[in-house]
Amino acid sequence: MTVRHSPAQATSGLTAEAITRELRDLILAGSIGVGVQLKQEALAKRFGVSRIPVREALKRLEAEGLLHNVARQGAVVAAKSxxxxxxxxxxxxxxxxxxxxxxxxxxxxxxxxxxxxxxxxxxxxxxxxxxxxxxxxxxxxxxxxxxxxxxxxxxxxxxxxxxxxxxxxxxxxxxxxxxxxxxxxxxxxxxxxxxxxxxxxxxxxxxxxxxxxxxxxxxxxxxxx
Incomplete structure (x- = not known):
């Protein structure tokens, strides 16, 4: 997936909470669509952090029901019937x-x-x-x-x-x-x-x-x- 940031946004040191908040906003705004896969490596690169805060952010979003894990895909924006x-x-x-x-x-x-x-x-x-x-x-x-x-x-x-x-x-x-x-x-x-x-x-x-x-x-x- 692609998450676009301005140079000011793409700074290092973002916390898991900050990453959670930004991803949540993008998902709820529809900028990241239902069914889209969220890759830890790509997100870590975009946010300028290690995979650790990204992994924690994805876990939080899964707990909120916005993401779910799919075999061989990982975290995907949840779709509900x-x-x-x-x-x-x-x-x-x-x-x-x-x-x-x-x-x-x-x-x-x-x-x-x-x-x-x-x-x-x-x-x-x-x-x-x-x-x-x-x-x-x-x-x-x-x-x-x-x-x-x-x-x-x-x-x-x-x-x-x-x-x-x-x-x-x-x-x-x-x-x-x-x-x-x-x-x-x-x-x-x-x-x-x-x-x-x-x-x-x-x-x-x-x-x-x-x-x-x-x-x-x-x-x-x-x-x-």
């Missing part, structure tokens, strides 16, 4: 419903104001990549009052692990307006401390993505460098 994604969204429903149930009694006016701010930034944004980030930020604002750091990390990792695949399969604009409306309704239910309604709205919100996936065309053939 619609069934895999639908099942992962079921897991999201379970995790996020629990987080929201625990969080609602502890949500404050500050949390509600932060959630409204995210909705406003989402509405003002015309950058598709930002929509996914703002979506996670909105949900995180509502869930963090659950005071379950491990649960919150599981949710964030699950969301990030399928974001690339959702964006490969679904148009950036699919359901954007309805998704924003659903976010507003979830927030209203939380402000009213109506836990039952908030959970029902949250489940329906994620189920709409499942429906869109089932109606989407087949996963495109691998692309890349």
């Amino acid at each position: 619609v069934d895999d994604l639908v099942e992962t969204l079921d897991i999201r429903i379970a995790l996020e419903s629990r987080a929201l149930t625990l969080a609602i009694p502890h949500l404050s006016a500050v949390d509600f104001a932060a959630a409204r701010d995210v909705l406003q930034r989402h509405e003002a944004s015309d950058v598709p990549r930002e929509w996914a980030e703002l979506n996670l930020e909105f949900h995180t604002v509502l869930y963090r009052a659950c005071n379950r750091p491990t649960l919150l990390k599981m949710i964030a990792d699950t969301v990030k692990g399928i974001d690339l695949h959702l964006r490969v399969l679904l148009s950036h604009s699919v359901g954007r307006k309805s998704s924003m409306d659903e976010h507003a309704e979830i927030l209203q239910a939380c402000e009213a401390r109506d836990t039952s309604r908030a959970i029902n709205l949250l489940e329906a919100h994620i189920e709409h993505t499942q429906t869109a996936l089932r109606q989407a065309p087949p996963i495109p053939a691998p692309f890349g460098f």
Whole structure:
């Protein structure tokens, strides 16, 4: 594969964390396509480092679900089936419903104001990549009052692990307006401390993505460098 860097970027001494972050950004932006092989030797040369931080970065990305190991190929940008994604969204429903149930009694006016701010930034944004980030930020604002750091990390990792695949399969604009409306309704239910309604709205919100996936065309053939 080819990873392009400016002279300033292609410097030695990059940490595994920095390499992980840059590769993650390239994968999630679609600059490194689904099915593309990531070779340690080529990456080490491009980043100006030994294979050790590259190997660690690839392990981290595999743990996030962005890469998987293929026999005789090594690390490859992961492709997931619609069934895999639908099942992962079921897991999201379970995790996020629990987080929201625990969080609602502890949500404050500050949390509600932060959630409204995210909705406003989402509405003002015309950058598709930002929509996914703002979506996670909105949900995180509502869930963090659950005071379950491990649960919150599981949710964030699950969301990030399928974001690339959702964006490969679904148009950036699919359901954007309805998704924003659903976010507003979830927030209203939380402000009213109506836990039952908030959970029902949250489940329906994620189920709409499942429906869109089932109606989407087949996963495109691998692309890349």
